[in-house]
Amino acid sequence: xxxxxxxxxxxxxERLHHAVDKGEGEQLTDALPLGYLNTIPGTISERGCAYCxxxxxxxxxxxxVIHISxxxxxxxxxxxxxxxxISDDGNFxxxxxxxxxxxxxxVVFGAEKMLKKNMIEAFxxxxxxxxxxxxxxxxxxxxxxxxxxxxxxxxxxxPGVKVFVCNSPGFAGPSQSGGHHKINLAWLSQxxxxxxxxxxxxxxxxxxxxxxxxGDQEIMxxxxxxxxxxxxxxFTGNSRFDDLRGMHRAHLNxxxxxxxxxxxxxxxxxxxxxxxxxxxxxxxxxxxxxxxKIGYFFGIExxxxxxxxxxxxxxxxxxxWYAARLKGIKVxxxxxxxxxxxxxHSIHKEMGVExxxxxxxxxxQGDMEKGIxxxxxxxxxxxxxxxxxxxxxxxxxxxxxxxxxxxPGEVAKKIRVPYLNAHGYHNGPYKxxxxxxxxxxxxxxxxxxxxxxxxxxxxxxxxIPTDKGFETQQTYSDARLSDEVRNSTELRQCTSKYDPxxxxxxxxxxxxxxxxxxxxxxxxxxxKLRKNKVVEIx
Amino acid sequence: xxxxxAEEKMSQLEWYITKHxxxxxxxxxxxxxxxxxxxxxxxxxxxCGENALEDNNYADRYYWSEAATLVEAFKRYFPWLEKTSxxxxxxxxxxxxxxxxxxxIKGSLNSELIKPQY
Numbered sequence: 001x002x003x004x005x006x007x008x009x010x011x012x013x014e015r016l017h018h019a020v021d022k023g024e025g026e027q028l029t030d031a032l033p034l035g036y037l038n039t040i041p042g043t044i045s046e047r048g049c050a051y052c053x054x055x056x057x058x059x060x061x062x063x064x065v066i067h068i069s070x071x072x073x074x075x076x077x078x079x080x081x082x083x084x085x086i087s088d089d090g091n092f093x094x095x096x097x098x099x100x101x102x103x104x105x106x107v108v109f110g111a112e113k114m115l116k117k118n119m120i121e122a123f124x125x126x127x128x129x130x131x132x133x134x135x136x137x138x139x140x141x142x143x144x145x146x147x148x149x150x151x152x153x154x155x156x157x158x159p160g161v162k163v164f165v166c167n168s169p170g171f172a173g174p175s176q177s178g179g180h181h182k183i184n185l186a187w188l189s190q191x192x193x194x195x196x197x198x199x200x201x202x203x204x205x206x207x208x209x210x211x212x213x214x215g216d217q218e219i220m221x222x223x224x225x226x227x228x229x230x231x232x233x234x235f236t237g238n239s240r241f242d243d244l245r246g247m248h249r250a251h252l253n254x255x256x257x258x259x260x261x262x263x264x265x266x267x268x269x270x271x272x273x274x275x276x277x278x279x280x281x282x283x284x285x286x287x288x289x290x291x292x293k294i295g296y297f298f299g300i301e302x303x304x305x306x307x308x309x310x311x312x313x314x315x316x317x318x319x320x321w322y323a324a325r326l327k328g329i330k331v332x333x334x335x336x337x338x339x340x341x342x343x344x345h346s347i348h349k350e351m352g353v354e355x356x357x358x359x360x361x362x363x364x365q366g367d368m369e370k371g372i373x374x375x376x377x378x379x380x381x382x383x384x385x386x387x388x389x390x391x392x393x394x395x396x397x398x399x400x401x402x403x404x405x406x407x408p409g410e411v412a413k414k415i416r417v418p419y420l421n422a423h424g425y426h427n428g429p430y431k432x433x434x435x436x437x438x439x440x441x442x443x444x445x446x447x448x449x450x451x452x453x454x455x456x457x458x459x460x461x462x463x464i465p466t467d468k469g470f471e472t473q474q475t476y477s478d479a480r481l482s483d484e485v486r487n488s489t490e491l492r493q494c495t496s497k498y499d500p501x502x503x504x505x506x507x508x509x510x511x512x513x514x515x516x517x518x519x520x521x522x523x524x525x526x527x528k529l530r531k532n533k534v535v536e537i538x
Numbered sequence: 539x540x541x542x543x544a545e546e547k548m549s550q551l552e553w554y555i556t557k558h559x560x561x562x563x564x565x566x567x568x569x570x571x572x573x574x575x576x577x578x579x580x581x582x583x584x585x586c587g588e589n590a591l592e593d594n595n596y597a598d599r600y601y602w603s604e605a606a607t608l609v610e611a612f613k614r615y616f617p618w619l620e621k622t623s624x625x626x627x628x629x630x631x632x633x634x635x636x637x638x639x640x641x642x643i644k645g646s647l648n649s650e651l652i653k654p655q656y
Contacts, residue, residue, distance in 0.1 A: 027641060027645075028641055028642075028646065028647070029640070029641055029645035029646065029647065031647070032646075032647040032648060034649075036650070251596055252596065252600065258560070258563075262564075262565060262656075263656055266564075266565075266569075266656040267656060270656075273595075273596060273597065274596065275596050275597050275599075275600035276564075276600075277600060277603070277604070278560035278561060278563075279560070280560070285558075286558065289558065289607055289611065292607050292610070293603045293604060293606070293607040294603075296602070296603035296606045296607060297599055297600060297603040301606075341560075345557050345558070364565070364650055365647070365648040365649065365650060366563055366565050366648055366650060369563055369642075369646075369648060370560070370563050373556040373557060374556075374557055
């Protein structure tokens, strides 16, 4: 695999080893992009910081928590109503965000007193919330505020409250990935093992590296609950603070986003002997294999097979409707960390799209190993590209659509390449069988939307055609199809509801769990499914 | 089975694993050695009709469940396995283990593999 020289980066020679072209028959041992390194001077990286990785990715999806940043108010903005990490109890974590609001005087004279005052004020303002996480920022780290000491004082003065401190300032790593690492290990060391959770099933897992983006966790939870599996905690989407304190009692850690959360799984394996099982929640085949191996682990593989067969029968005709129309579409798969490998092979095999490039902003070399292995020869793999490299790649590869975040996505739109939001999604959830069809529908709508054709017309100089009537996506997509496919009565468009999540929540009283002692199947009250009992360990 | 045929068949199995399996990518070299050893050994045992569960603790059960899922997929993708003798399967799987240890560990360019801590 030869390294790829971007013309725009010839003046930054260090960038050469951050991109490779995957050639036919070549191996990972021939070339692998560098990764997880400090941003090179002269190249403007599109990464986040270590504070962002700790707080905005992993901390804030926890739903019953006051999340407070100890720093300037600007650090905290991004969580406020801009993320899609939803919860099933009112989205407190999205509606409110907190900052201690450090100013110059605090930098000079210290901000501990002010932090304590603000913590107490926040607890009093929201008396039903008894849990708090505090995130150190660059400012509070540099002046050396002892946040842990303040947290201890507040816990002593306010019995019943619990506070977790995450010391991951923005400069604590090359990118947000450094923050993922820090909060994983901090949570494990400070919080895991401090409660005993109630176990109500023979089969108990933690679902790790899953953030409930537009309901991803809830769609996967449905499958696991139908198998009778208790989800002790989800790290961290739609999860309760106290559930995550009881992670040590699971039988298995089911790991989705290894990039952000492998650390806690690895340490739970070392310290508590809980195995780590990496899974894919995306793609019919990969998800089926994942459910099957969870089933094998507990000896309930037949139950897994039943669910897989039921879901595929329900959703495959809809996936295939889109696959027929997406075949040959060129995609740049440019997410943050893990989706390059979660999606690369499945979108190619199941939707027929051609992945012409993969990139990762904050992934490590291990993520590139997975991504390169899973995409087809000819793809360009890039680590931490700058904006000019992204533009050069798009001009060269001419993708029909890119899957990326909103910042590079807006850049793509400027050169009239449609983009899908690979982080927060457009019309998710994208996980699960139903979610995968929703993803296919979003790709279809992105690629074939008539707006793109119109956007190529410059009304200041181009002639506007007046001989054409109303056009739809299908006008374009079906033009190249055979009559057999176009008129198929087997295939159909997505029938998923506008928002499938309320339907999933309404099913909560239908699940049966095997008693841990007797194995007898029984229902578990919905209140317990949502708020499991935990006992404090003194 | 001559060596060339065994290597061709091994390459098919390797292709499946690199494309579909996430267990080979743990982030440390010593961890990858354990994953390869335990899962590929159990896969060979299952393909040869042997008992692959040792003591049924969580760790062993995990390796076994990865292997059992892999064996199902192998049989789905590669029907020639049904007609392959136990000796030949053992030969192919030994080659596979050797290749994966090289690609994922000994010859890997991933500089994180040698870090001692997670």
